[in-house]
Amino acid sequence: MKFVLACWGSRGDVEPSLAVGRELLRRGHEVHMPVPPDLVGFVETAGVPGVPYGPEVEAILNEDFVRNLWAKFVRNPVELLREMWSVIIDNWEEAGNTLMRLADGADLLSTTINFEQAAGNVAEYYGIPLVAMHHFPVRPNGQLIPMIPSPLIRSASTISEWLFWRATRSVEDAQRSALGLPKATYRAPRRLAENGWLEAQLYDAVCVPGLADEWAKWDGRRPFVGAPTMQLSTAADDDVAAWIAAGTPPICFATGSIPVKSPAETMAMISTACTELGERGLICAGGTDYSDVPYPDHIKVVGVVNYAAVFPACRAIVHHGGAGTTAASLRAGTPTLIQWSSADQPFWGNQLKRLHVGTARRLSANTTKSLVADLRQILDPQYSVRARQLATQLTTPADAVTRTADLFEHAASNAAASNR
Secondary structure, three states, rough: OEEEEEEEOHHHHHHHHHHHHHHHHHOOEEEEEOOOOOHHHHHHHHHOOOOEOOOOOHHOHHHHHHHHHHHHHHOOOOHHHHHHHHHHHHHHHHHHHHHHHHHHHOOOOEEOOOHHHHHHHHHHHHHEEEEEEEEEOOOOOOOOOEEEEEEEEHHHHHHHHHHHHHHHHHHHHHHHOOOOOOOOOOOOOHHHEEEEEEEOOOOHHHHOOHHHHHHHHHHOOOOOOOOOOOOOOOOOOHHHHHHHHHOOOOOOEEOOOOOOOOHHHHHHHHHHHHHHHHOOEEEOOOOOOOOOOOOOOEEEEEOOOHHHHHHOOOOOOEOOOHHHHHHHHHHHHEEEEEEEEOOOHHHHHHHHHHOOOOEEEEEHHHHHHHHHHHHHHHHHHHHHHHHHHOOOOOOHHHHHHHHHHOOOOOOOOHHHHOOO
């Protein structure tokens, strides 16, 4: 069978689809992955054919844009939504054309939330199943922000979906007209549901208490599969393991793929906080260059590491709150501080607080004083106890990959059988 796994987003957004793509290849299927141009190399190094799809993600998801999202939302939420949606609107036609070319002869098309609507139209045109890959609960539900009444949250989410449909209606109508499809008269999520297409939830139900019961009415069309990841080893892993073993377990600071605004200020904040707490610090630099920044002996700086190997050996973890990194810290059973900026990050921060396995703070509100206070909170032994207990209830990466690949095969096989 032929599978097309479309994914526009950062490396953390791409890796779950890539993990599933590798498994489908292993099972003997044909797989193609449309991804941002700057991540084609990442995909192909992992052994899956990659195709440029949409704009380069690094040029758009830069640190200044992400860091200022909250301030923009407070000042003018409507204008912020327009700015965020402009990426999808401006690249809709190109994304749709790429998917049309790749999906010709395909048995199934999958997509992450970006360009989901364009992918849905392509799947409808070819009469093939679509699988939507969701890294957090994007559909209306009462669990998104637990401290706000559920009916209000559901209504706000529904309005947001409607506003997105209205904002993108002209480009969607143009795509559907070119494909010979009728104009859409209501928002895409309703159309996906009416087609009976799957919306795979790439996290465990236990991470969002109450959601599985709320969504039971969807009769298995929103399955919780866990977080599929590849857990790739890196050249730095052995060195990091030796450094950790030579002293007390450190606090790990995983700064993500988006460079921090000031490496020197970030280093000063981390080293001061660790000194005050009497802890060692491990900085997993990701996309930030610390090569010109001096640091004390109790701090170690590395680049990309295998979180699955490093996180369990740490006392606490500080990261941005992306779905993949959050899944890794939860699986490690290690208390976590999320310093969030945008997208699903504040949601995962709220969930960690709700589960009492960590805490969260808006990145732009972070100070040395707040960092010390937040770390003191999660270093309380009770946080470790609860984090270890939760970790035992999570799906392993291998099982998450297997479950998702099984869903893909079953959906494609069932569609083929019904078309005979």
